[in-house]
Amino acid sequence: MNFLKKYQKEFAEYDKLDHDFIDDDKIWRQLNKCENPAREDVRRVLKKAEQCVRLEPEETAILLQNRDESTIQEMYELAHQLKKEVYGDRIVFFAPLYISDECANNCQYCGFRSSNTAVRRKTLSLDEIEQEVRTMIEEGQKRTVLVYGESPATGIDFMCETIKKVYSVKTRHGEIRRANINCAPLAVDELKKLKEVGIGTFQVFQETYHHQTYREMHPANTIKGHYRWRLYCMDRAQQAGLDDNGLGVLFGLYDWRFEVMGLLYHTIHLEETFNGVGPHTISFPRITPAAGTPFSEHPRYAVSDSDFKKLVAVLRLSVPYTGMICTAREPEKVRREVIQLGVSQIDAGTRIGVGAYTKSKIANQLPGKEQFSIGDSRTLDDVVREICGMHCIPSFCTACYRAGRTGEQFMKVAKSRFVHNYCIPNAIFTLKEYLLDYASDETRLIGEEVLKQHTEQFKGEPVYNTIFKNLRRIENGERDLRL
Numbered sequence: 001m002n003f004l005k006k007y008q009k010e011f012a013e014y015d016k017l018d019h020d021f022i023d024d025d026k027i028w029r030q031l032n033k034c035e036n037p038a039r040e041d042v043r044r045v046l047k048k049a050e051q052c053v054r055l056e057p058e059e060t061a062i063l064l065q066n067r068d069e070s071t072i073q074e075m076y077e078l079a080h081q082l083k084k085e086v087y088g089d090r091i092v093f094f095a096p097l098y099i100s101d102e103c104a105n106n107c108q109y110c111g112f113r114s115s116n117t118a119v120r121r122k123t124l125s126l127d128e129i130e131q132e133v134r135t136m137i138e139e140g141q142k143r144t145v146l147v148y149g150e151s152p153a154t155g156i157d158f159m160c161e162t163i164k165k166v167y168s169v170k171t172r173h174g175e176i177r178r179a180n181i182n183c184a185p186l187a188v189d190e191l192k193k194l195k196e197v198g199i200g201t202f203q204v205f206q207e208t209y210h211h212q213t214y215r216e217m218h219p220a221n222t223i224k225g226h227y228r229w230r231l232y233c234m235d236r237a238q239q240a241g242l243d244d245n246g247l248g249v250l251f252g253l254y255d256w257r258f259e260v261m262g263l264l265y266h267t268i269h270l271e272e273t274f275n276g277v278g279p280h281t282i283s284f285p286r287i288t289p290a291a292g293t294p295f296s297e298h299p300r301y302a303v304s305d306s307d308f309k310k311l312v313a314v315l316r317l318s319v320p321y322t323g324m325i326c327t328a329r330e331p332e333k334v335r336r337e338v339i340q341l342g343v344s345q346i347d348a349g350t351r352i353g354v355g356a357y358t359k360s361k362i363a364n365q366l367p368g369k370e371q372f373s374i375g376d377s378r379t380l381d382d383v384v385r386e387i388c389g390m391h392c393i394p395s396f397c398t399a400c401y402r403a404g405r406t407g408e409q410f411m412k413v414a415k416s417r418f419v420h421n422y423c424i425p426n427a428i429f430t431l432k433e434y435l436l437d438y439a440s441d442e443t444r445l446i447g448e449e450v451l452k453q454h455t456e457q458f459k460g461e462p463v464y465n466t467i468f469k470n471l472r473r474i475e476n477g478e479r480d481l482r483l
């Protein structure tokens with residue numbers, strides 16, 4: 001079958017709907033209604049946000065349109081407080097693994113697009129994947145997100161083989177314990193196969209929720225050209241039993257305030273359709289320059305650093321129970337700032353070239369093999385040390401998904417504010433492993449201090465003894481202990 005016609009029948013079904021859950025005009029009406037809102041209106045919304053509940057679009061619009069410095073500061077403080085309440089002060093670490101840069105789509109902003117002659121195409125063989133994974137594990141990684149283009153060379157069966165391969169690699173320091181996926185939208189029967197091989201989060205970014213912009217960025221004669229196929233892909237994931245899903249927007253394609261509203265409407269749609277289960281994570285990459293890709297040099301709606309901070313805080317306030325991911329596309333300084341505003345996951349030691357972990361031993365780049373450029377190319381050890389210095393605890397925990405705490409189960413735990421009872425002890429165990437197996441002396445010193453502070457928090461609680469005992473067991477060589 002012609003690859004581009006692969007999902008033709010499904011496309012036709014979506015075409016029959018007279019509307020989808022993103023109403024562009026309504027979003028603009030909501031935003032325009034509260035331009036430059038009064039302080040009392042902002043504070044009324046913040047009062048509600050304090051209760052850790054998902055906001056309504058009219059309320060989020062008020063925060064997005066706020067330009068008053070003093071109440072923006074209040075937004076930042078509350079965003080930080082909510083993140084601490086729901087997730088504690090841990091920051092989860094992961095690293096992407098680029099499996100293939102072959103792609104039949106032609107997204108204007110992406111270095112992998114089919115018309116880009118500046119990229120030499122490469123799909124990793126299973127042996128090469130093994131090499132990449134070994135290097136990642138030897139550097140301290142425990143969680144990864146596998147990234148693929150959309151091409152006949154990397155169909156669902158290939159993807160499943162690659163995931164099995166990643167999980168099969170064991171070294172003296174252990175293994176990758178959670179493999180998330182970032183790939184093109186798939187059909188229900190394909191998604192069931194991903195469920196079978198045991199992926200963590202299934203991520204697909206809508207890129208832009210604005211219909212017209214979506215059409216302009218993604219040519220109609222490509223699979224990605226179908227807006228609704230992408231928009232409803234998390235519905236299909238839920239139908240296939242994948243209840244741990246990640247949304248995202250590529251900021252810079254359209255107005256950032258509209259896009260935040262789009263993410264919120266998507267969240268509401270999923271919560272209403274799937275028994276309260278919204279997205280597990282939200283990502284908010286900004287476009288960065290990609291080789292041979294003029295659009296990426298001057299994005300039409302480039303988001304400034306100050307608007308970026310605001311959008312991160314508004315997302316945290318609007319969807320307090322959703323994990324928020326800030327990638328190494330952002331420079332160090334920006335990452336430091338948004339961590340204070342509600343980010344719960346970051347990548348570090350990242351290489352985004354296909355085959356780059358094996359080929360470039362330090363966190364560096366591989367020209368001609370990358371989808372875009374990264375802003376934070378420090379090593380994992382450097383970033384772990386920095387996070388420790390920010391009084392946060394780095395975590396390599398993979399417990400929830402392995403204990404079946406996903407989807408509705410996860411939401412129940414998250415919403416009853418018990419996450420820190422699991423997350424912090426598990427962060428303590430996984431950081432201890434990292435310090436023993438990989439850390440530099442400098443990082444180990446500050447890391448041990450962080451472990452001590454966080455363990456002391458539990459003094460007087462029943463779990464204190466368990467934490468204490470597990471730390472001794474890890475020191476004595478046991479690994480992968482978790483609650």
Ligand code: SAM
Nearest residue numbers: 109110148149182183184205250287288296372
């Ligand atoms: N091919 C799949 C797709 O398009 O959904 C999955 C992976 S794509 C390699 C991962 C994400 O990278 C895209 O969804 C997009 O948001 C982001 N991306 C593409 N070009 C980018 C650029 N120039 N700068 C930053 N992020 C970019």
Ligand code: SF4
Nearest residue numbers: 103105107110112113
């Ligand atoms: Fe292909 Fe994804 Fe890049 Fe689009 S964003 S060209 S689909 S890899």
